[in-house]
Amino acid sequence: MMQQMGSGVEPMRVNRPHVRALGRRIELISMDPHFHDITIGLYETSAPDGAISYLLHSYSGRSGVDQRLRSLAASMATIGGLVIEPGEGARLRFRCGKGHRLACRRLFVEAGKVKPGVEAQVRPLQIADRTTGRTITIVHDDANTYRVTADGLDDGRAQRIGAIGRGLARLAELELIGEDATRVRTTCGHAHDELVGLLLMRALNLRAAMREQEEAMSRGMLVAPSAQKS
Ligand SMILES: [Zn+2]
Structure with missing residues (x-):
């Protein structure tokens, strides 16, 4: 017992x-x-x-x-x-x-x-980005597609938005749409606003988030993603 x-x-x-x-x-x-x-x-x-x-x-x-x-x-x-x-x-x-x-x-x-x-x-689909001093907002475009936007647009910002899009894709297992990486979509076809809001904070600092993940794996808690079936 x-x-x-x-x-x-x-x-x-x-x-x-x-x-x-x-x-x-x-x-x-x-x-x-x-x-x-x-x-x-x-x-x-x-x-x-x-x-x-x-x-x-x-x-x-x-x-x-x-x-x-x-x-x-x-x-x-x-x-x-x-x-x-x-x-x-x-x-x-x-x-x-x-x-x-x-x-x-x-x-x-x-x-x-x-x-x-x-x-x-529930975390909102909006966050202050210290790197650019701008507010990042995730727009829920349709059923399962999300778009990363920032207030005020210039060339330097587009790169940052793409980096956040890639971070979200990596952390939340979303699919990137297009070359500029400003849009992502869920693989299941459903909306997941809560998860996207939760992981937005982490996507701003992808390097730290990935380091945490590696530490968790080194503690033997997880099977490496490459060895997982899904
Ligand atoms: Zn789903």
Whole structure:
């Protein structure tokens, strides 16, 4: 049965059926600062019909863990525009039913920073860019296409806008449209305003975001993207 585990320790229980049902772990909060430093994993499962869902799980036996996981799931749902699946456990999915694994991992980590009792906020499609001193606005053009714009246009700005477009494409697994990289679209065909808003902040400093990702991979939490099937 479940035992209370020390923080940061996740036992190997691969032979247990209930563990297999968790799915594949794709991200980890090793010490939750808002709940006794417990370890929380984000697991990905795909249903027979191909729909992807994400489960939050902790091996901690502390009382109140379920409530903490549900609260974290609620924050993820708000920040990332996901829906919580009914039933036991803290399980979510995107409205489109697709995976968006990379974006979901970032979302999980961001949601983990939300203090208990504080309502999670959706990030707007607008941000101040310190590099240019301009406001960057993402315009939602149609169903799944987004355009990066800045107030005031000149030649130097176009390059910066393209860099932000490329950053968004990389971080949110979006497709770039055109040579100038000012437009991106989701691969699932659906709108994901919340995710685009969340990752816009990171896209302004792509180098730092990529460094964080490499550090996470070197901690052994992840399989390298080149080895992933989707
Ligand atoms: Zn989608």
